[in-house]
Amino acid sequence: MLLKELKSLKLSKELVSIDRDCHDEEMTGFLLEVNENFMVMSLYTDDGLFDGVSMFETSQIDEVYWGNREHESIKALISDSAVKMLGKLKSTTFENAILEVGNENNSLCIYCHHNESKFEVAEIINQSDGWLKIHTFGAKRSLSRLYKLIQVDSISRVDFNSPYQNNIVKLHGSDL
Numbered sequence: 001m002l003l004k005e006l007k008s009l010k011l012s013k014e015l016v017s018i019d020r021d022c023h024d025e026e027m028t029g030f031l032l033e034v035n036e037n038f039m040v041m042s043l044y045t046d047d048g049l050f051d052g053v054s055m056f057e058t059s060q061i062d063e064v065y066w067g068n069r070e071h072e073s074i075k076a077l078i079s080d081s082a083v084k085m086l087g088k089l090k091s092t093t094f095e096n097a098i099l100e101v102g103n104e105n106n107s108l109c110i111y112c113h114h115n116e117s118k119f120e121v122a123e124i125i126n127q128s129d130g131w132l133k134i135h136t137f138g139a140k141r142s143l144s145r146l147y148k149l150i151q152v153d154s155i156s157r158v159d160f161n162s163p164y165q166n167n168i169v170k171l172h173g174s175d176l
Contacts, residue, residue, distance in 0.1 A: 006034045015075045020060040022156045023116045038094040048077025052162025095152050107169050109159035121168045137168050
């Protein structure tokens with residue numbers, strides 16, 4: 001039932017909210033890609049501002065809801081030009097999709113299962129044997145980069161093109 005309904009919501013371009021089992025905050029946006037392994041959605045704030053694109057495993061979904069007054073209000077605040085689209089991903093698994101969007105973007109926000117309240121803004125340097133080598137962009141306070149190895153299986157969510165992420169990368173490129 002879930003996949004059928006999600007695909008229908010994607011086709012009708014319905015604004016939805018999704019609760020996931022690994023985080024206590026819902027995500028609101030439009031579904032861009034839906035399959036049995038992972039899904040991709042463009043995220044929006046309560047004020048209708050674009051907040052990036054998010055990708056996570058379909059199995060994490062606890063609830064999907066849509067159509068209330070709050071959703072209609074957010075939709076009314078979103079400008080038509082703000083609705084972000086995504087080219088069709090070739091990948092059919094979450095792991096391969098992470099690598100594919102990593103190759104297409106200069107950085108990703110990488111969330112892990114053990115603590116999804118924090119994330120790394122990073123670029124993927126290499127991948128092998130279920131591990132990723134990433135080069136992180138430090139927070140505004142430090143602007144200090146570091147290398148890190150993480151297990152692909154520990155990744156719960158990947159975001160890209162978020163305003164925060166793009167600003168961090170921009171700051172790292174400045175002469176501060």
